[in-house]
Amino acid sequence: MSHIIFREFVGFNNPAVPLWLEEGVASYQEKSKYLTARVLIKEAIVKGNFMSLEKLSFKPG
Numbered sequence: 125m126s127h128i129i130f131r132e133f134v135g136f137n138n139p140a141v142p143l144w145l146e147e148g149v150a151s152y153q154e155k156s157k158y159l160t161a162r163v164l165i166k167e168a169i170v171k172g173n174f175m176s177l178e179k180l181s182f183k184p185g
């Protein structure tokens with residue numbers, strides 16, 4: 125359901141919206157996994173392993 129609502133908001137054929145963002149929004153809605161993800165993200169930031177949005181959005185070519 126989250127995927128449909130998200131795409132209605134940003135547009136179903138919007139090439140500017142990467143798939144990882146759509147998946148991230150849908151995953152964020154899963155409350156049971158949120159707390160675990162939050163801990164893992166904080167740990168990755170502290171260790172310097174967190175990938176920036178700029179790097180995630182890079183499209184070679």
